[in-house]
Amino acid sequence: MGLPASIWAAYQRRNLAFTFKHQKGYTRHYFVPRKRFFSYYTTPSSASQRTKLQQSNNGLQIRTNPYNMSRVQKDFDSIKEANNTEPDTLQRPKGKKPHVGIIGAGVAGLRCADVLLKHGVKVTILEGRDRVGGRFYQSDALGHRVDLGPNWIHGTGNNPMVDLTKETDTATMSWDGRQAIFDQLGRLLSEDESAEVFEIVWTIIEQAMKYSNEECETISPEISLYDYFKEKIGEFGVSVEKQERILHVAEMWGAFVGSTVQQQSLKFFWMEDSLDGENLFVEETYHKVLKKIAEPALKDADIKFGYKAKKIITHETPDGINVTVESLDKESLTFDELVTTTPLGWLKANKDAFEPELPVRLQQAITSIGYGHLDKVYITFPTAFWNEHPQPSSNPESTDSPLNLPGFIQWTTPTYATQTNPSHWAQEAMNLASLTPSHAHPTLLFYTYGQTSLHIASLLKSASPSLYSDKQQPSPSLCSEAVKSLLLPFFTPYFSCLPNYSPTNPEHQPIALLATGWANDELAGNGSYSNFPVGLEKGGEDVEVMRKGMPERGVWIAGEHTAPFAGLGTVHGAYWSGEGVAGRLLGAYGVEKVE
Numbered sequence: 001m002g003l004p005a006s007i008w009a010a011y012q013r014r015n016l017a018f019t020f021k022h023q024k025g026y027t028r029h030y031f032v033p034r035k036r037f038f039s040y041y042t043t044p045s046s047a048s049q050r051t052k053l054q055q056s057n058n059g060l061q062i063r064t065n066p067y068n069m070s071r072v073q074k075d076f077d078s079i080k081e082a083n084n085t086e087p088d089t090l091q092r093p094k095g096k097k098p099h100v101g102i103i104g105a106g107v108a109g110l111r112c113a114d115v116l117l118k119h120g121v122k123v124t125i126l127e128g129r130d131r132v133g134g135r136f137y138q139s140d141a142l143g144h145r146v147d148l149g150p151n152w153i154h155g156t157g158n159n160p161m162v163d164l165t166k167e168t169d170t171a172t173m174s175w176d177g178r179q180a181i182f183d184q185l186g187r188l189l190s191e192d193e194s195a196e197v198f199e200i201v202w203t204i205i206e207q208a209m210k211y212s213n214e215e216c217e218t219i220s221p222e223i224s225l226y227d228y229f230k231e232k233i234g235e236f237g238v239s240v241e242k243q244e245r246i247l248h249v250a251e252m253w254g255a256f257v258g259s260t261v262q263q264q265s266l267k268f269f270w271m272e273d274s275l276d277g278e279n280l281f282v283e284e285t286y287h288k289v290l291k292k293i294a295e296p297a298l299k300d301a302d303i304k305f306g307y308k309a310k311k312i313i314t315h316e317t318p319d320g321i322n323v324t325v326e327s328l329d330k331e332s333l334t335f336d337e338l339v340t341t342t343p344l345g346w347l348k349a350n351k352d353a354f355e356p357e358l359p360v361r362l363q364q365a366i367t368s369i370g371y372g373h374l375d376k377v378y379i380t381f382p383t384a385f386w387n388e389h390p391q392p393s394s395n396p397e398s399t400d401s402p403l404n405l406p407g408f409i410q411w412t413t414p415t416y417a418t419q420t421n422p423s424h425w426a427q428e429a430m431n432l433a434s435l436t437p438s439h440a441h442p443t444l445l446f447y448t449y450g451q452t453s454l455h456i457a458s459l460l461k462s463a464s465p466s467l468y469s470d471k472q473q474p475s476p477s478l479c480s481e482a483v484k485s486l487l488l489p490f491f492t493p494y495f496s497c498l499p500n501y502s503p504t505n506p507e508h509q510p511i512a513l514l515a516t517g518w519a520n521d522e523l524a525g526n527g528s529y530s531n532f533p534v535g536l537e538k539g540g541e542d543v544e545v546m547r548k549g550m551p552e553r554g555v556w557i558a559g560e561h562t563a564p565f566a567g568l569g570t571v572h573g574a575y576w577s578g579e580g581v582a583g584r585l586l587g588a589y590g591v592e593k594v595e
Helices: 005-012 047-054 070-090 107-118 160-167 191-218 225-236 240-257 287-300 344-349 360-368 450-463 481-495 539-548 571-589
Strands: 016-021 027-031 038-041 060-064 099-103 122-127 152-154 179-182 279-281 302-305 309-317 320-327 333-335 337-340 374-380 408-411 427-431 443-449 512-516 555-557
Touching: 099 107, 099 320, 099 333, 107 122, 107 287, 107 571, 122 287, 122 333, 152 160, 152 571, 160 287, 160 571, 179 191, 191 225, 191 240, 225 240, 240 443, 309 337, 320 337, 337 571, 344 360, 360 539, 374 450, 374 481, 427 481, 443 450, 443 481, 450 481, 481 512, 539 555, 555 571
Parallel strands: 099 122, 099 337, 122 302, 179 408, 337 555
Antiparallel strands: 016 027, 016 060, 027 038, 152 279, 309 320, 320 333, 374 443, 374 512, 408 427, 427 443
């Protein structure tokens, strides 16, 4: 079948990074980690100059970005080679159209089903929930729709999510990159100081990415990204006090990977890279994209909702092999081939679900790759009191007014919230009042990660234990007065630091709160997505082992954790993985597309 077209197109352009040239010689660089868009200015440093800079754009120049090319190129080449050679070794009956079972109706499962259905293959999807989408899901509980799972497009360079948002007329936006930073005492740093600290942080991150890519084989598995920060920070000629502040701001990396910066492997930091181009925030939510992706499966596949897999058993038969899936409380089903798109966290917790047992090397891979905890807490207010009213603009969609609080807000090492946060976990939020006017709402979106995520999850579980029993559908979110009362004491110390806040003003008090509960959700693997922790020794190889799956046993593995390296931990990666497995499977049977 060859490499799927959407992946091959991205591969061909993978070496492009973007540098925008502005007036007066200023240059704005874009560095794109897999979880968030970041932009910084090399010059000038003042807020007034940056404001002028945001208003100018003299075009696009393209430069090569060789440091993140070689490993990604090698990965794409290996995928292409596997897709071209593997079918010859599997010896499936050529021309037969197999009955394929798919566990999971998330992005990977839906995309896999779409490709198979287009080739006339019979598809049955086994989905543990009562809906499609998996972690790709939305809620209207706040009175406006929000994404409970992904709400970013990670890189615009040949990203299938960009194409899908255009096809569905889904609104996206690019943030201006400004950051509001509160210090450990809850004081808001000046915009100039925030910009200086933020630029140093991301300069070190970019250096770390380059170093990891070039020296991966020689870097000790025990060295973290935080260790690299401590080593490099002295090279910037700033005071000891500012060095401490930079290290505090570096904690925000946890919101990218669902773990702490101290746990991020430097050796495999290069695997956190993503596609080039901007990261776009899907301000209208992904709901129309989900509908588009799910449409073929809902129309032509047999979807069995509420089906939780318990055992996956490969049988040898006189005609070859087949795979049986046993459920907790439903009939067993047998397929010619099975694609499991369960999250990595589920695989970690259910390695013994496979018979015969998983090969040792595959077990090692599943165990070694990390699985992060990233959850969301949306807090809605009567008004966005933290934003002063911007001056009238000739552009009704403009959000560049310097009077608005920046889109990204960070509370570093808060020592003023010891009663609810004695460990001083850093907090991060997005100012959703800074979306374009047609989609803005007075809401703060807190990203909770690592220990904060687990702490919030434990509070939610203790308050609503029945929602997480084996007899209930897993609940991806909770929104009630009880939940609001439970969680507000934790978050009040942070939003009360915002400009203009008054504890006696009712317009400044939350009216609704929505918290996701992925860390409590067994079907989400009790977490969010893959990451690469300290101690990891064979990160790239581990992903390749999971990606290969067990086709000789009729068991194929898809999901963000098996994506090409440029898509790990992302929606487009999950999409690619489902597409790739479908292509390999069809190639094994020599099935031609139905016209």
